[in-house]
Amino acid sequence: MPCQTGTDMTEPTDTTGVDTSEAIVAALAQARARKTPVYISGGGSKRLMLGRLCEAAELDVSAHRGIVDYQPQELVITARSGTPIAEIEATLAAGNQMLSFEPPSFGGRATLGGTLACNLCGPGRPWGGSIRDMVLGVELINGKCERLRFGGKVMKNVAGYDVSRLQAGALGTLGVLTEISLKIAPRAERVLTLAYTMSADQALQTMNRRAAEAKPLSAAFWLDGQLYLRLSGAASAVTSTAAQWGGERLEGDAALWRDLREMTLPFFAGSAPLWRLSLQSSAPLCTDAQSTLIDWGGAQRWVSGDQPRDSLDRAAADAGGHATLFRGGDRHSEVRPPLDSVQRRLQQHLKHAFDPDGILNPGRLYSWL
């Protein structure tokens, strides 16, 4: 395990500026001894989104960064958790490769660890998989301050429980991630975007129908009466599919997908509450089209503005999924829907198995975790 030395842990209560995993262990040990929980912070880009507000002392792990191993022919990259996504993307681009789950880099601040903890993925997710799908192994420090490795750097590994994937979406409540190995993908030879004018309902139908064709579709989103389909793959396949599917070819499309991925489209601007609905891709529209953006071929829908929590939860459940208050609104209450009692008990037991003293991001995922 590559590990830097020469850390200067000064004030016992100061958990910021930690720059190695050994120092993180030490900082956590102190927090545990003092029973003062920590909020694990990478680039800080997602602190006010995704989860509940966590008022614990900050444990800044952003200094624990750097690419440890990159082997293009193995399709694997290993990096410390504080490594910015942008740095990883730049390294991969030089090898003509990419992260198939297209995570946002949020102005360069997003880190690898935070991205895995949040399971955050961009428009390519339904076709390129999620970071949860691509993670091969992790090193983490659990709430007992133990440094543990699960998974590895190989494509297939079924020894032991899949602790690596379990970290995706756990919002750092099961461990401080220190090193992550991911499966990576080659860059497509050709990318092209087709645009169509149609209603949200028509768009949902079209997205799902097109996804059932064996064509190089790689993203599908709808906003303001426009459906955008992205094709990526071998040049010959992209060109011939575009010819068959018609629609208007969009110039400068890279910027559109980047703005969608980085959530910098005008739709996302402002401070209104932003809801994320994760649904069956073919589920009919259950929110007002005016305030809805449909991504992931129908499986992810963004809704902006105040919404009645209960009816949104119900509509999402009817559509086979769930609603999260992604950003804004009341972040002291739950931002995710309630779980049934069996789930809740098992989730608590699992949390306890990793973090018996509850020192890691308490309440960030649910108030009771």
Next chain:
Amino acid sequence: MNRADTALADSPAGRELSRRLRACLGADCIIEEVESQRPFECDGLTLYRDLPRAVVLPETASQVQQVLQICDALDVPVVARGAGTGLCAGAMPHPEGVLLVMTKLDKIVEIDPLARTARVQPGVSNLSISEAAARYGLYYAPDPSSQIACSIGGNVSENSGGVHCLKYGLTVHNILSMKVMTVAGEELTLGSLGLDSPGYDLMALFTGSEGLLGVVTEVTVRLLPSPEVARVVMAAFDSITAAGDAVGAVIGAGIIPAGLEMMDRLAVQAAEDFAHAGYPRDAAAILLCEMDGTREEVAQHVDTVATLFQALGATAVTISRDEAHRALLWQGRKSAFPAVGRIAPDYYCMDGTIPRGQVTFVLNEIYRLSRQYGLPVANVFHAGDGNLHPLILFDASDPVQVRKVHEFGGDILDLSVRVGGCLTGEHGIGVEKLGRMTSQFSALELAQLEDIKHAFDPSLNLNPGKGIPILKRCQEYRALPDRHRHD
């Protein structure tokens, strides 16, 4: 096994278990006589066998639930079993327990062509999902070679892969949601019809958990559009090194083939004699590289790959002419296990996964060990994702060879871990590799795995003695060591 003919009748506790099971299951759904239990004494790894107190074959999820409740109440171990094709003795019965056979739950409940999903019961065979989806132009991508027989419940529990998982992923990448029952028979739904769900990703944790955390009672899988066309390029090489380099070169060219398989000389010869697929018998190794997708893309990539193989010194390159020819080229690979089974009384299949770049080194080490132990090895290999399947040939009726084959297999696993790989890519730990877990995990890591087990199964009654070593608890409870050891 020295056991009375009807195992359950031998004690008051056994009689009580029998009485309660009979009250919830029909007579044809419970097997207590030793001779009728024999077909269930092992899975695909026949080196390990045992007999349970009872075999039960529930027909409904509610019966599964009742069986679990009964066993929970009486503190009896439960081992779930699908089709029993597993290769790590994961479904081997527990001598004190009930074997819960899921094969009667074999209905495809629903196919949703627009959302591209299929909801199926756990006993449904892997292949029958694709067969049922075919009329919508869809299929279920993970395709273990055992797909005619193996069940989706077993696939989920082992996170099974197949020839096409380099491009399309493993089971975990192709399921959306599932219903499971806890050890106490409580039902819960994991995952969702969307692409994620709130809270911890218990579905990821359950996938590949070898029946240690719960019993899978329903699975909703993702279906993919069947590719317009698929073609396979077969290339022969006169050295393992050249074949290994060619694998890296394909990936390096930015192509993710649908499948990329390698077979070495002994495997090629056995498969050729069995299937007459047209493999060159004198090759040191052959590669089978399949491309699928649109016609244009496949044409383009077949061209690139064939040229690449030639440039890298392939002694022969064959491109499938049509579907029949493609099927023939695969036939050899797909029947490699039975083909190897013909040239020796028994074979032992290993499953380590290694970084692709280590292929040459590892295969040469395996050949060296083969000479050392005096046991031949045929290698079939999911080369694209580094998953080795060395088949060690031996005679199970010779105790010396049995001992040697275990040692040889263990050496291969240790070797895989040493070069940066893992103990098992897709077959699981089961009983077979339990003792090797310490070569991949530290004591603290094993303790963490044990704590996870405990979070779901506090009584440790689900599939005891498999998957992960139970260490801590053994010291705490006198009764447990037996339950967690299979000698």
